[in-house]
Amino acid sequence: MKIVTVLYPGGDAADNPELLGYAENALGLRDFVEENGHELVSITDREGDELRGHLQDAEVLITTPFWPVYVDEAMLDGAPELKLILTAGVGSDHVDLGAAAERNITVAEQTDSNTVSVAEHAVMQILALVRNYIPAYNGVVDGGWSIGEIAARSHDLEHKTVGIYGAGRIGQLISLRLKPFDVETLYCKRTRLETTEESTLGFRYARPEEMLEKCDDSHRLPPDTGDARPLRPREHLEDEAGLVHRQHSARRDHGDRRRGRGAGERSTRRLRRGRVGPAARSRGPSVAHHAPPRHDAARLRDHARRAAALRRGRQALPQSVLRGRADGEGSPDRPGR
């Protein structure tokens, strides 16, 4: 059996054997695969001739969320032996699920593999944005000491209200970590949690409208499926100019089909205009206007374009399959264990 892994290059760190995600280390699978008599090819090429050449006789394709191979119908047509497309991580919106299903190809991901990492990252970002950390840090590194200007946008997190859309495993881990910061944490979820869950997690249930009115900071975590859309209708995104907008995955696309562009792209434009930042709306002005990640806009646009194309395939799937992804075991919006 031929297994192809497409992974990011290790760069300067490639010689570290403990870091398995690099193409050089092939997820640590090489010995296991080869001892069992199979072939493992590990490359960094995500869409070129090298990849297409290997896919002609590959049975398994493994890729990662932040270095994805966009698997569309044309690519599947060039991979007649393919039986399994695996994400070494979470997320499969880089795969045309409809086209894969038609060809009896299994698409699988490592659900729950990074929930703690994402929760830690989210709490770190909340603190950094509310406290205005990066502008302060970069200001000092650049030789500044503008205490007044930095302090004007720096707040304590204490006594703020945080909103979490999609209170699955990640949202719950975030809330647990926020509890001792003395914040009020609202959550929004299709199915309300049990009383003991709410109490343990420090959560209070809220409708999206209440969140938008009350939150100093909101996080959106629902999986990117058709079913999750009611949790984040377009008007909410439109209305959030004064709220922090944060997406946990640079690759996640909040599609706005009517306008033909994603909310991610819209937020990036708002970031560029300095209009989006964490806000303590009822308590003061917006607290952080970071420099926009210049190339992030292009990356989001590129992903939005590709993911939208792949979603056309997904839309051919019956609704029950979509619901299976949104509601099934281990999905972010409804933890399985």
Add this chain to the structure above:
Amino acid sequence: MKIVTVLYPGGDAADNPELLGYAENALGLRDFVEENGHELVSITDREGDELRGHLQDAEVLITTPFWPVYVDEAMLDGAPELKLILTAGVGSDHVDLGAAAERNITVAEQTDSNTVSVAEHAVMQILALVRNYIPAYNGVVDGGWSIGEIAARSHDLEHKTVGIYGAGRIGQLISLRLKPFDVETLYCKRTRLETTEESTLGFRYARPEEMLEKCDDSHRLPPDTGDARPLRPREHLEDEAGLVHRQHSARRDHGDRRRGRGAGERSTRRLRRGRVGPAARSRGPSVAHHAPPRHDAARLRDHARRAAALRRGRQALPQSVLRGRADGEGSPDRPGR
């Protein structure tokens, strides 16, 4: 009565009436002071003719920790009416306490005014350093997407060991906030906490040697008094090249009298050489080497020089007075309430 406040300039944010720390807003005291028939002068000059002129007949001098007036004997000699030197914040190592005591001038500070802010800042910094956030952020802003190189220095905080020297109010607030991150938190303190305190805070008592051996990340929080020195002997600082070195106050000086320079300065030199960063010593290589704050070195050197000079005055105080500062009500190393 003439009251002089020396505060940082508001810069672009000076017109915001909610932000009281700026010279322009004079801590919000102007109406209160003037309604009571006193004079309030609010300036930004920390050591020049404007300040010296006003001190000739001032009875109260108010300054802040990050924009300090270094009050030495010469300055006191030029302020014959002075009765009170107040820090609008925490810290009084910018004042020659011995010289002030000789002149019957009261030196006071707002103990506990920023404990939550510092604790939040510390947790934010732990997360940012362990997760390699700023290099990743700046890398993306600069157009990079070096996943491998960023990931090589990025770790989860989960299951790491954090050490806190000086488990007073701030250290305790940090530990409370770290509890749900599933870390082991060691603390070192002159007087061991009660069992219920340790349990509530998620603390485990450790000697400095054990901390140095076990910690992935250490925080030093004792007050900068002679009495606190046994908690951080020179050999521990010397030995910490492989541990994260973090100082909560850019102004704090860990003096090394034998070598005539402060540990703060030494760490800045180590930072510049890329030798200091958070390390998961038993689990992998050092995880973050931030660009050194270029001007921080000069600032630390300047503060070290001035604070050392002022400490010569402090050393004239009887030990009981020093102990009063280190052990007394509300001091960081032994909370008073």
